[in-house]
Amino acid sequence: MLKKVFFRKNTEMKQSMSKNDLDLGKLPQHVGIIMDGNGRWATGKGLIRTSGHKAGANTVKSILNTCIKLNIPVLTVYAFSTENWKRPISEVNFLMSLFSSFLAAQIDELSENNVRIKFIGRIDELPNNLAKEFHRAEDITKNNTGVKFNVAINYGGRDEIITAVKNIAQQVKDGSLSVEQIDDKIFEDNLYTQNLPPVDLMIRTSGDMRLSNFLLWQSAYAEFWFTKTNWPDFTPEEFIEALIDFQHRDRRFGGLDNK
Numbered sequence: 385m386l387k388k389v390f391f392r393k394n395t396e397m398k399q400s401m402s403k404n405d406l407d408l409g410k411l412p413q414h415v416g417i418i419m420d421g422n423g424r425w426a427t428g429k430g431l432i433r434t435s436g437h438k439a440g441a442n443t444v445k446s447i448l449n450t451c452i453k454l455n456i457p458v459l460t461v462y463a464f465s466t467e468n469w470k471r472p473i474s475e476v477n478f479l480m481s482l483f484s485s486f487l488a489a490q491i492d493e494l495s496e497n498n499v500r501i502k503f504i505g506r507i508d509e510l511p512n513n514l515a516k517e518f519h520r521a522e523d524i525t526k527n528n529t530g531v532k533f534n535v536a537i538n539y540g541g542r543d544e545i546i547t548a549v550k551n552i553a554q555q556v557k558d559g560s561l562s563v564e565q566i567d568d569k570i571f572e573d574n575l576y577t578q579n580l581p582p583v584d585l586m587i588r589t590s591g592d593m594r595l596s597n598f599l600l601w602q603s604a605y606a607e608f609w610f611t612k613t614n615w616p617d618f619t620p621e622e623f624i625e626a627l628i629d630f631q632h633r634d635r636r637f638g639g640l641d642n643k
């Protein structure tokens with residue numbers, strides 16, 4: 385059950401809003417999540433690490449459903465980094481097949497819920513048929529107009545930036561772009577997140593407080609929210625707590641007020 389929510393535009397209701405209520409008129413436009421703590425969740429229960437990832441997939445579903453209910457425009461989750469290849473091969477293989485089975489099980493519901501899915505990262509370098517399956521899901525949902533759900537797999541923020549720099553340098557070399565034309569917009573057009581709003585709220589579960597190479601450019605002015613809860617135990621209620629906390633941040637973007 386979601387917490388009681390109030391609509392900002394309804395003046396009567398606004399008067400009765402307290403600091404603990406979610407203001408649907410002031411939601412983040414883009415939420416990023418570093419889904420950490422699956423391994424710790426599992427070992428804490430005497431289970432093998434991979435059962436933590438399996439449980440984590442259920443949390444992905446419930447948080448995505450909350451974004452759908454609340455109409456949060458963009459959700460980007462960090463599922464596998466360019467550094468995660470250092471893990472034991474058995475865990476890597478488990479994760480790859482989990483991504484594949486999650487997609488197969490969820491694609492119809494994603495479509496029905498008007499979700500547009502996109503995979504960001506070096507997708508074409510993934511093993512087996514994964515790239516094909518991911519591109520197929522992107523294609524099936526490409527005309528959906530609801531929540532944009534980005535799944536970062538084989539993703540690294542520095543790698544994304546270097547790739548953008550190379551693309552831009554190539555365009556300058558070809559003569560299709562001048563050095564003077566390079567600005568934030570041109571740069572963003574060369575990122576995986578082109579045409580998406582910047583990250584407003586970045587959540588990381590399980591206690592560590594770092595960005596770990598996730599959405600480096602896009603998080604320039606993000607508000608950060610950390611919890612000790614491991615990802616499999618992260619609930620819609622706690623997600624809403626993070627949203628409410630976000631709504632009370634004083635975002636000045638380098639200015640003197642947030643107007």
Ligand code: FPP
Nearest residue numbers: 419420421422423424437440441444463486
């Ligand atoms: C970090 O926890 C988590 C990952 C590297 C994998 C995230 C994957 C999922 C949540 C599975 C489902 C995802 C989708 C999109 C279906 P960790 O294993 O590093 O935790 P630890 O720090 O406790 O070891």
